[in-house]
Amino acid sequence: xxxxxxxxxxxxxxxxxxxxxxxxxxxxxxxxxxxxxxxxxxxxxxxxxxxxxxxxxxxxxxxxxxxxxxxxxxxxxxxxxxxxxxxxxxxxxxxxxxxxxxxxxxxxxxxxxxxxxxxxxxxxxxxxxxxxxxxxxxxxxxxxxxxxxxxxxxxxxxxxxxxxxxxxxxxxxxxxxxxxxxxxxxxxxxxxxxxxxxxxxxxxxxxxxxxxxxxxxxxxxxxxxxxxxxxxxxxxxxxxxxxxxxxxxxxxxxxxxxxxxxxxxxxxxxxxxxxxxxxxxxxxxxxxxxxxxxxxxxxxxxxxxxxxxxxxxxxxxxxxxxxxxxxxxxxxxxxxxxxxxxxxxxxxxxxxxxxxxxxxxxxxxxxxxxxxxxxxxxxxxxxxxxxxxxxxxxxxxxxxxxxxxxxxxxxxxxxxxxxxxxxxxxx
Amino acid sequence: xxxxxxxxxxxxxxxxxxxxxxxxxxxxxxxxxxxxxxxxxxxxxxxxxxxxxxxxxxxxxxxxxxxxxxxxxxxxxxxxxxxxxxxxxxxxxxxxxxxxxxxxxxxxxxxxxxxxxxxxxxxxxxxxxxxxxxxxxxxxxxxxxxxxxxxxxxxxxxxxxxxxxxxxxxxxxxxxxxxxxxxxxxxxxxxxxxxxxxxxxxxxxxxxxxxxxxxxxxxxxxxxxxxxxxxxxxxxxxxxxxxxxxxxxxxxxxxxxxxxxxxxxxx
Numbered sequence: 001x002x003x004x005x006x007x008x009x010x011x012x013x014x015x016x017x018x019x020x021x022x023x024x025x026x027x028x029x030x031x032x033x034x035x036x037x038x039x040x041x042x043x044x045x046x047x048x049x050x051x052x053x054x055x056x057x058x059x060x061x062x063x064x065x066x067x068x069x070x071x072x073x074x075x076x077x078x079x080x081x082x083x084x085x086x087x088x089x090x091x092x093x094x095x096x097x098x099x100x101x102x103x104x105x106x107x108x109x110x111x112x113x114x115x116x117x118x119x120x121x122x123x124x125x126x127x128x129x130x131x132x133x134x135x136x137x138x139x140x141x142x143x144x145x146x147x148x149x150x151x152x153x154x155x156x157x158x159x160x161x162x163x164x165x166x167x168x169x170x171x172x173x174x175x176x177x178x179x180x181x182x183x184x185x186x187x188x189x190x191x192x193x194x195x196x197x198x199x200x201x202x203x204x205x206x207x208x209x210x211x212x213x214x215x216x217x218x219x220x221x222x223x224x225x226x227x228x229x230x231x232x233x234x235x236x237x238x239x240x241x242x243x244x245x246x247x248x249x250x251x252x253x254x255x256x257x258x259x260x261x262x263x264x265x266x267x268x269x270x271x272x273x274x275x276x277x278x279x280x281x282x283x284x285x286x287x288x289x290x291x292x293x294x295x296x297x298x299x300x301x302x303x304x305x306x307x308x309x310x311x312x313x314x315x316x317x318x319x320x321x322x323x324x325x326x327x328x329x330x331x332x333x334x335x336x337x338x339x340x341x342x343x344x345x346x347x348x349x350x351x352x353x354x355x356x357x358x359x360x361x362x363x364x365x366x367x368x369x370x371x372x373x374x375x376x377x378x379x380x381x382x383x384x385x386x387x388x389x390x391x392x393x394x395x396x397x398x399x400x401x402x403x404x405x406x407x408x409x410x411x412x413x414x415x416x417x418x419x420x421x422x423x424x425x426x427x
Numbered sequence: 428x429x430x431x432x433x434x435x436x437x438x439x440x441x442x443x444x445x446x447x448x449x450x451x452x453x454x455x456x457x458x459x460x461x462x463x464x465x466x467x468x469x470x471x472x473x474x475x476x477x478x479x480x481x482x483x484x485x486x487x488x489x490x491x492x493x494x495x496x497x498x499x500x501x502x503x504x505x506x507x508x509x510x511x512x513x514x515x516x517x518x519x520x521x522x523x524x525x526x527x528x529x530x531x532x533x534x535x536x537x538x539x540x541x542x543x544x545x546x547x548x549x550x551x552x553x554x555x556x557x558x559x560x561x562x563x564x565x566x567x568x569x570x571x572x573x574x575x576x577x578x579x580x581x582x583x584x585x586x587x588x589x590x591x592x593x594x595x596x597x598x599x600x601x602x603x604x605x606x607x608x609x610x611x612x613x614x615x616x617x618x619x620x621x622x623x624x625x626x627x628x629x630x631x632x633x634x635x636x637x638x639x640x641x642x643x644x645x646x647x648x649x650x651x652x653x654x655x656x657x658x659x660x661x662x663x664x665x666x667x668x669x670x671x672x673x674x675x676x677x678x679x680x681x682x683x684x685x686x687x688x689x690x691x692x693x694x
Contacts, residue, residue, distance in 0.1 A: 277550050284549030285542055285560070288528070292536045295525035302479060302519075304511035304540025304603050313546065409529045411581050412564045 026070040033066035034059055076399070119268065123261040131264050133376050135332065138267040139325050141368040142274045144352035145361065146321030149278065151350065152358035152407070153287060154314035155294025157214040159346050160201070160221025164194040164319035166228060166341035168326020173241040173336045174234075183247035187327050194323025195316040197224075202315035206308050209297065221346055229338040240337025244330050263332055270328070274321060275361055281317070282359075283410055290314055291359070355396055357403025366404050430492050430499075431456050432638055433478075433515070433607055438487035440470070440477055440662075447473045449662040450487070455607060457494040460629065460639045462649040464673075465659035466682055471642045472520055474659070475609055479517050480507040491515055494606050512540045516605035518596040520612045520642070526585035530576055533584050533595055534567035537602025567602055574598045574628060590621040594628065601632065608632060610641040614648050626652055650674065658682065 041062055044053040123131035143165065150158045168190035175181035175189065205216050228235045235241070246259045247266060254262060281287050289310045292300045301307050330336045348371060356367020374392065378385040396404070431454035440448040447470045455461045463471050476482045478489060480502065489502040491513055500513055516537070525533050542563060548556035571577045574594040579587065584595060593613055600608055613629070614622045626648060633639055643649050649656060650670040658666040658673060660682040666673055673679055 280552065281546075281549050284556075285539060285544050285563070286546065286549050288532055288536055289539055291528055291532075292525045295527060296523050298481070299519065299523035299525065300536070301507040302481070302511060302517055302523075303536050303599060304508045304516075305536070306506075306508050317546070409527075409532065409581075409583070411529075412531055 022074050026067055026074060029070040030063050030067035034063045037062050080399070123264050128257045128260050132260055133373065135260070135264045135267050137369055137372040138264070138271050139328060139332075140349065140352060140372045141365050142267075142271055142321055143325050143349045144356065144364040144368045145274050145278050146318050146325070147349050148318075148353050148359065148361075148364055149281065149290070149321075150314050150318035151353050152360075152364075153282065153290040153294065154311065155290075156205075156311065156314060157210065158217045158315075158318070159214050159343070159350065160217035160219070160224075161318070161322060161349055162341045162343070162345040163201075163221040163224035164197055164322035165326045165329070165345065166224050166338070167194045167197050167319075168323030169330040169336045169340070170228060170235060170241075170326070171323070172327040172330045173244050176244055177241055183245065183327070183331050187324060190327035191320045191323040194326065195320040197323075198315040198317075198319025199312050201319075202312040206311055218343070218346075221341075221343060225338050225341050228341070235338075238337060238339070240335060240339075242335045244334045244336065246334060247331050263328075267328065270324065279361060282361075286310070286313065351393070355393065355403060357405045357407055359407030360403065360405045363403050363405035363407070370404075429457070430497075432492050432494050433640070434488075434490040434492070435478070436488045436490075438474070438477060438484050438489065440473055440482060440484045447662050448477065448484070451659075451662070451664055453657055453664070453667075455638055455640050457606070457638055458633065458636070459654045460633050460641070460652055462653035462656045462670075463640065463642045463659060464644070464646075464649055464656060468661075469659040469682075470662040471659055472611060473662075475517060475611055475642065478502070478510075478609065479515065480505050480510045491607070508540065511603050511605075514604065514606040515609065516600035516603040516607075517609035518593075518600050518611055518613060520615065522589075522592050522596060524584040524592055524595060524599070526583065528584060529581050530571065530584055530587065530595055531564070531567055531580040534570055534598050534602045535563050537570075537599040538563040538567060540603055567598075570598045570601050573601070573631070575624070590617050593617065593625075597628070597632070601637070605637060607638045607640060610639060610643075612642055612644060614643060614645045622648060 038059065041058040042055050044055060045051075046053065118125075122134055126134075143161075147158065147161050150156050150161070171190040171193045172181075172183070172186040175186055181189075201217065201220050205213055208216060229238055231237070246254075247262065249262060289300070289305050292303070292305060293307065293310055293314075297307060300310075329340070333340075352367040352371050353364060354367075355371060356365070357363025370392075375385060375389050378388055381388055433453070433455040435451060435453040438448055438451040438453075439446070451470075451474065453461075453463075453474075463474065465471055473482065477484045483504070490499055491502055491510075492499045493514055502510055502513075505513075525536060528536070542559050544556040544559055547553075548559075568577065568580065571580060574597055576587075576591060576594060576598065579591070584592065587595060593616075597608075597610065597613065610629070614625055617625060622645065629639055629641070629652060641649075641653070653670055656666075656668065656670055656673045657664060658676070658679050660678075665678045665682055666676045668676070
């Protein structure tokens with residue numbers, strides 16, 4: 001297997017014309033990597049027997065691997081540059097492969113039908129463990145779609161999104177604890193309460209933009225978490241609230257597995273609803289106002305858009321979905337405590353939006369699937385799992401900074417053309 | 428003549444210790460094209476920002492009177508979006524389009540203050556919302572036809588040429604149905620051909636029933652286009668009158684070209 005690689009490699013190098021300078025740089029990179037990884041990869045200390053094992057072969061592997069990788073990256077970058085130069089000639093943005101596939105009638109329906117069959121039969125085909133992971137992934141898709149309204153569409157960088165998630169989860173937990181409220185009435189209630197909190201956060205930050213807004217929202221997220229952690233009388237503090245009932249289904253008794261399967265389908269329905277609503281919001285007067293707000297606040301106001309109202313609606317709607325998922329989270333784990341609502345959660349949801357592609361529903365679905373499922377399926381890599389995960393994220397952001405699937409603008413039809421309005425995604 | 432649609436009395440604006448506008452009076456009547464000229468830093472854009480509610484002036488009154496209803500509104504303390512809703516829209520000197528939206532969507536944003544649907548309408552799309560949306564699309568398209576951009580409706584605003592971006596700004600402002608249109612240096616950066624087209628466009632806009640107040644450095648454009656001219660220098664109005672009067676006004680020539688040009692003693 002060692003022979004064909006340099007052959008192919010040489011050809012690729014010829015095509016993209018790697019210069020001596022690039023080779024030198026790659027050598028430098030690999031030397032640097034060898035140096036950096038030396039303590040981890042080469043030295044192995046056995047504290048019990050008090051011996052040190054020097055694994056020199058690892059150093060060689062690291063050197064070769066990093067050299068090869070650096071070459072690949074260089075070639076890729078060169079190609080990208082060339083492609084960009086070509087792209088500038090044609091002005092319109094290139095649609096993604098997925099969009100192209102979906103556009104073609106021949107592929108469209110088989111793709112959609114095949115996809116929905118797999119999604120619908122998922123808990124039947126795979127183990128309940130898999131279905132459980134998938135349910136979590138579905139929850140994060142909805143969270144991502146909710147945050148997308150605030151960050152992707154309205155351009156308001158919200159680092160405290162998890163606070164609304166917590167509001168939803170705790171509202172179900174507490175209402176259930178004190179008033180014995182069931183899951184179904186708690187679901188909309190949690191969403192509405194979270195939306196209320198969204199408006200409460202929205203008011204003081206109406207005038208803030210960019211990094212200032214990010215700092216305040218970050219603080220808001222932490223305040224909610226700290227209140228939950230320290231106000232024992234209200235939230236039972238760090239020990240949390242347990243024995244939260246799972247959602248019922250017309251009083252049918254369900255085993256744990258059945259309950260999990262039910263949860264999966266419940267999430268699926270909620271996700272479908274969310275996609276429908278977010279898609280419609282995007283293609284509406286309100287959605288346009290959000291995007292305009294993201295592009296230029298001053299011009300937006302000068303064009304007659306009520307900045308305060310538009311921002312508050314974005315915050316409230318974004319928070320609403322976080323609240324819904326919060327209730328579902330509480331019902332799924334049957335236990336909530338403040339440790340589930342740390343900044344890390346906000347960061348993951350934000351990563352889903354950014355990685356998937358801001359303002360793009362398909363992008364966010366893929367972003368969430370990758371970010372939530374990848375760490376699970378990387379488990380065979382054991383201790384290198386998070387390292388690999390991080391490397392994949394960094395690589396993604398270098399090679400596709402606009403996200404997996406960038407948002408595209410809708411094309412409208414006019415009465416004059418006598419064609420019914422054709423929407424981008426649905427209908 | 429009837430009442431002016433825009434009546435500015437004693438407008439004063441300070442930035443710290445600097446007086447950017449000093450007791451400025453100005454009026455615009457329906458059907459007029461009025462130009463506001465002056466050297467760089469004279470306070471022209473500041474004046475626009477005061478009119479549109481982006482700055483809060485220190486003193487003075489701004490009255491806007493709708494030519495249709497005759498309703499008069501004092502603009503003090505109103506938010507920019509409310510002022511646009513009343514019927515006065517503006518363009519920006521440094522182009523401020525929504526660059527990652529399409530040309531059509533940019534104009535549709537202008538229709539925002541004339542349409543009503545919100546969350547409910549967006550999600551459930553009742554008939555009223557659908558009609559409103561279609562009306563927005565159609566009107567926006569017609570406005571783009573008027574400014575000559577109907578061939579590029581689905582292009583991103585960012586990809587337009589400079590001159591086309593300026594025309595798109597005008598189209599976006601027109602979409603708000605203004606009775607008074609404020610243009611901040613519409614010809615800046617345009618070539619003579621584009622400027623000639625712009626003159627034509629502004630005349631057509633006036634003929635459609637919008638009064639125009641414009642800031643411009645291109646003297647030829649100002650002289651051919653405007654009915655009346657106001658001249659600002661250091662925040663003060665130094666002259667007003669027809670283009671012909673302004674062209675021979677001593678104070679104006681002094682402000683633009685310096686003292687030595689005129690062989691006059693100035694205190």
